[in-house]
Amino acid sequence: MGLLRFVAKRLLMLVPVLIGVTFLTFVISHVVVKDPARAWAGLKAKPETVAGIRAKYHLDDPLIIQYFYYMRDLVKGDWGISPFNGQPVLNNIKTFFPATLELAIFAMVLTIAIGIPLGVLSAKHRDKPLDHASRLLSLSAVSTPPFLAALLLQLIVFYYLGWLPASGRIAHDVAPPTTITGLFILDSIITGNWTALLSSLRHIILPATSLALLTFGIAARITRSSMLEVLGSDYIRTARAKGLPENLVIYKHALRNALIPSTTVLAVAFGFMLCGTIVIETIFNWPGIGRYATLAVLNVDFPAIMGTTVMYTLSIVISNLIADVTYAFLDPRIRLE
Helix, strand or coil, rough: CHHHHHHHHHHHHHHHHHHHHHHHHHHHHHHHCCCCHHHHCCCCCCCCHHHHHHHCCCCCCCCCCHHHHHHHHHHHHHEEEEECCEEHHHHHHHHHHHHHHHHHHHHHHHHHHHHHHCCCCCCCHCCCCCHHHHHHHHHHHCCCHHHHHHHHHHHHHHHHCCCCCCCCCCCCCCCCCCCCCCCCCCCHHCCCHHHHHHHEEEEEEEEHHHHHHHHHHHHHHHHHHHHHHHHHHHHHHHHCCCCCHHHHHHHHHHHHHHHHHHHHHHHHHHHHHHCCHHHHHCCCCCCCHHHHHHHHHHHHHHHHHHHHHHHHHHHHHHHHHHHHHHHHHCCCHHCCC
């Protein structure tokens, strides 16, 4: 019950944040765009179409009233119609977002699988060759721009070695798995479509690696710093004085407390992965929400711009909620306070 109460409080605290961000975005979009109805309908729309949109979305009312109606429709699932393809914006987001989510999850798995162990080993072997090599690798990863890493991976792994494909989400001659969650890898496993699973895995490795390079380096450095601080604590010295095995002291007693700062970094990184994959998706021709947002800006697709902004806000809010819940799991004192 304590954890559920903690989560409920965090959810209530996130509601004002969501309202504030959407209101700010709404106001800015109406200030930047001279005629929202024209932008909503498209530059080639007929005057009666523009007038209909202005009446439907109350664009002649004061701004605060417009925001009220917008949020009401948003909650009801009416995110507007995209003039670029004539489809509801919410349907477009449901189509494109799973690809970005799958890419971000895979990149985060790589980050955790490489960054956390690397940071622990670096702290365990402080000032030894393994520590120096780990710090050099982490610094190199952090210093490499994701777009440069993506282009280099394409050049080496695809062009010269021919090991992995350089674009797309699945091979052209392989049918996508039956849609259940929208995540090709998970849907392939659920439906037993092993051909689609293999093709999806081959296509996601390069973009996910490009996306994970920056975050795994940061995670490794934060974990190392936090582990060194924890290993110098009194309770760690006491555990060692009792004769506990070194691995037990490190992985059971020290690592759990050392992961709290890393959790902050990983949660923020995951939120930005969901919001900041535009370059990676463009380079690898990945059909995700980043490419959709780019096309929305290029085509002055006002409803899509607003929709993706709301989606990005939700991604950051939910990532922060996951971080809060993880804090409470790692350290019960947080939720008790």
